[in-house]
Amino acid sequence: MKLHEYQSKRIFAKFGVPIPKGEVATTPEEAKKIAQDLGGSVVVKSQVLVGGRGKAGGIKLAKSPDEAEKYAKEILDLEIKGLPVNLVLIDEAAEINNEIYLGITNDRGARMPVFMASAAGGVDIEEVAATTPEKIIKVHIHPLMGLQNYQVLDLAAGISLPRALWKEFDVIAKGLWEAYKNNDATLAEINPLIITADNHLKAVDGKMVIDDNALFRQKELNEQRDLTGENEAELKAKESDLTFIKLDGDIGCMVNGAGLAMATMDILDQYGGSPANFLDIGGGADEEQVAAALRIILEDENVKAVLFNIFGGITRGDQVAKGIVAALKEIKTDIPMVVRLVGTNSEEGREILAETKMITAKTLSEAAKKSVAAAKGEL
Amino acid sequence: MSILINKDTRLVVQGVTGSQGLFHTKRMLDYGTNVVGGTRPGKGGEWVLDGKVPVFDTVKIAVQATGANTSVIFVPAAYAPDAILEAADADIKLIICLTEHIPVQDMMRVRKYLDPMGARLVGPNCPGILTPGVSSVGIIPSNIAIPGNVGVVSRSGTLTYEVLYALKELGIGSSTCVGIGGDPINGTNFIDCLQLFEDDPQTDKVVMIGEIGGTDEEKAATFIRENMTKPVFGFIAGKTAPPGKRMGHAGAIVEGGEGTAEEKIKALNAAGVPVASNPEEIAEMIAK
Structure with missing residues (x-):
């Protein structure tokens, strides 16, 4: 789960990281009022959960409250990479002498969090990593010991930070680590951390991604979730404990298990077809979940055929079959359907499905070929 | 054994x-x-x-x-x-x-x-381990596998069943099947299992089932090239998965161009590992 810039920075501030004074607004009038309260120049920043806001015109410097109002209106009317802007952050403007990058993420290979710092901040860090990786200093953090003093020094010295700022840097680095750890983040990033004209450090932009698996204990964050831009079908699937991802093809897929679901998509591609979705009904799905899954698949107007590939284990073939029959009673459709049931209670499942007009297949290859033909209207 | x-x-x-x-x-x-x-x-x-x-x-x-x-x-x-x-x-x-x-x-x-x-x-997030005919720890359906000489190691659950089933259909059995799980941080990895199969006298061939995300398959490829004498056959799921989307498993995500099926297949091929284009083809490769 991604957090907005303002949410991330507020969390950082709780852990002692200095951030600019600021407030969020949903209307140009609110934006003006906030700018008046802050006094002086402000930055009007769109709050959307995608990168590249600056390039899209979603960040503007306003010299007066009236200008802040004007820019807020412009930005709130924007659509950035398909996402509407519902919220702007009005921050006091800062004079920037230097920009630094700081970020913590999980290093999967090392099985440890990695703290990264670079004197080349303010720009796309992936670009820096690709072109000049030597400009990024990396320190791995022992997950049981936490960030150590000497590691903070390694980072500060590594990016040639002026010694006068080391004390402030220590507070910020440790604050970022605590924010990362205590919120179950998979990414906590300050880009840029600026050196101000009066020689202090300040986090002017922030980003956090929270581990979805930890939301059960991060309830406060979960409640702040912004669903703008999330696919409606994907959200509906989540409510039924299904994992659904919309794709561009025309063959709807219902599979149990993530690996098998991917392999099913791949084999459709191999035989010249194109999957309309990734859909994992999980282990032990019941009739209701299967019916919900089928409804979600059929809501996609691109779908010209549906493939069910169910390998019974915990999931039982008869329950899947009952779910399909129940859903088909409710939704009248002429879309051809290919079904392959193997494993636990698959015989019983096939008997239940005999009353429907479904096309059956024994092997995965056969099921894929038949689905591709069905989608082309050749079956 | x-x-x-x-x-x-x-x-x-x-x-x-x-x-x-x-x-x-x-x-x-x-x-x-x-x-x-x-x-x-x-x-x-x-x-x-x-x-x-x-x-x-x-x-x-x-x-x-x-x-x-x-x-x-x-x-x-x-x-x-x-x-x-x-x-x-x-x-x-x-x-x-x-x-x-x-x-x-x-x-x-x-x-x-x-x-x-x-x-x-x-594991975590794995189906467990099955030594056909001897012992089952976890949830792998035991009737889809027969005893034999093929070691199976996999990041996935039902995809593994698919492969065991395809092997059984061709009369091929397995020594042990290990599901190592689909999470980004797990315990036993591909290399650990490959080494165990290399040392196991009952195992003559190994099937390795990977998927998109991370670089464990690439590391396994290097290990196979340098240490394995037994033939290894591979399959990688997720060729058609879009980048940036988590495909069900917490570990199955292509990030920053890393962890694509293409790279993994290339690495395995370079290590002399033939990679099947679908689960049934693995069984056919081994039967040859």
């Missing part, structure tokens, strides 16, 4: 009184697995499954009473990290964790704690 589990496996089931725990404990018993006990805090002294399996309050007590040497974990994600540590502290040397959705920071801490203890973790 086999790897990891065999007739000397003495299994304790953590979370034995839950619905999943009970259901699969019965299946494991029916298969002939030596289930010596289960745990559920507060229910020590009771028995489940018609008096066949004693329940203990803690793993430590279970080990003292039964001499258990292996544990399988059926407890929810919020309690699973604690269950893994409990098993390790009770001196269990093989811990198989089936639980999915464990927070990744928890797993990083658990691995750091476990590593110096010499305890082996398999």
